[in-house]
Amino acid sequence: MTRKDRVFLIGPMGAGKSTIGRRLAARLHLSFVDLDAAIEARTGVDIPRIFDIEGEAGFRRREAGLLDTLTRQPGILLATGGGAILDPENRRHLAERGQVVYLRAGVPAQLARIRHSDRPLLRGEDPAGRLRGIFEERAPLYESLADISIDTEEGPPERIAERLARRLLKTELSHEG
Numbered sequence: 001m002t003r004k005d006r007v008f009l010i011g012p013m014g015a016g017k018s019t020i021g022r023r024l025a026a027r028l029h030l031s032f033v034d035l036d037a038a039i040e041a042r043t044g045v046d047i048p049r050i051f052d053i054e055g056e057a058g059f060r061r062r063e064a065g066l067l068d069t070l071t072r073q074p075g076i077l078l079a080t081g082g083g084a085i086l087d088p089e090n091r092r093h094l095a096e097r098g099q100v101v102y103l104r105a106g107v108p109a110q111l112a113r114i115r116h117s118d119r120p121l122l123r124g125e126d127p128a129g130r131l132r133g134i135f136e137e138r139a140p141l142y143e144s145l146a147d148i149s150i151d152t153e154e155g156p157p158e159r160i161a162e163r164l165a166r167r168l169l170k171t172e173l174s175h176e177g
Contacts (some may be wrong), residue, residue: 006098012112017079023161025077102146
């Protein structure tokens with residue numbers, strides 16, 4: 001297996017993994033797959049419904065199984081869910097099987113981007129406080145796993161994708177020499 005034809009996007013909800021991922025996949029000539037959308041397609045129900053029926057633990061089991069399958073596929077750009085990195089086995093698969101890109105975004109940007117979506121982990125009062133807590137828990141995992149990190153508030157998605165494509169291609173070339 002080669003790592004250079006697989007790119008995995010990690011980061012918090014609302015960081016732009018799907019939006020930037022589609023643009024980046026097109027630039028790199030990779031197939032784009034959103035892990036959450038793939039889970040929904042496989043189960044026939046949306047993520048909030050899976051959480052309602054199976055809880056977070058049930059969702060994470062489904063996520064881990066599909067992540068294992070998808071990270072083996074060549075020619076893929078996979079946008080993971082924000083919590084996929086919580087599982088040590090998922091982290092191992094991501095690190096060993098592809099280039100990992102951490103998309104960072106601050107809490108205000110996250111809230112603005114996800115305000116019209118139903119996110120099970122943000123139900124209830126004080127979603128900003130919940131996002132801060134999630135960030136504190138996950139940021140060290142994102143940082144330790146990332147081959148490349150980029151702040152997604154530093155321009156429009158197209159520009160971020162262009163910068164990432166250049167960095168990934170430069171990394172790929174430096175590993176070949």
